[in-house]
Amino acid sequence: MGARGSADGGASFRPESRGARQPRSEDWRRRAKQVFLAGYRAAIGDCSSFSRNEASFSHLIAKFVLEKSLYQIYYETAQSLGVDPYSAGRGREDYPPWQVNSDN
Numbered sequence: 001m002g003a004r005g006s007a008d009g010g011a012s013f014r015p016e017s018r019g020a021r022q023p024r025s026e027d028w029r030r031r032a033k034q035v036f037l038a039g040y041r042a043a044i045g046d047c048s049s050f051s052r053n054e055a056s057f058s059h060l061i062a063k064f065v066l067e068k069s070l071y072q073i074y075y076e077t078a079q080s081l082g083v084d085p086y087s088a089g090r091g092r093e094d095y096p097p098w099q100v101n102s103d104n
Contacts, residue, residue: 037061
C-alpha cells in the first residue's frame, strides 16, 4: 500500500482529481438527504405536534442539524482534551467517592 493506505500510491487522493468527484458527491449528498427526510416524515406519521407546513419542516430539520453539529463540536473538543463531556464543569465534590479517581 502506498500513501494514505491506497493501493495506487495515493494517486486517487490528488487534489486535481477532487473536481471530477465533486458532482458525484453532491448528487450522493442530495439523494441521501431526500431518502433520509422521506424516512423521517414516514416515521413521524400522523403525530399531532408535527407541522405539515413544508417551511416549518425545513426550519425544524435545519435546527436539528445545527444542534447536532454544535453537540459534535463540543463532544469532540472535550474528548480531544481528555475531559468527560458529560461532566464538564463538575468538580470532584459532585461525584460519589467511589467514582473519584484518587490519582487526580
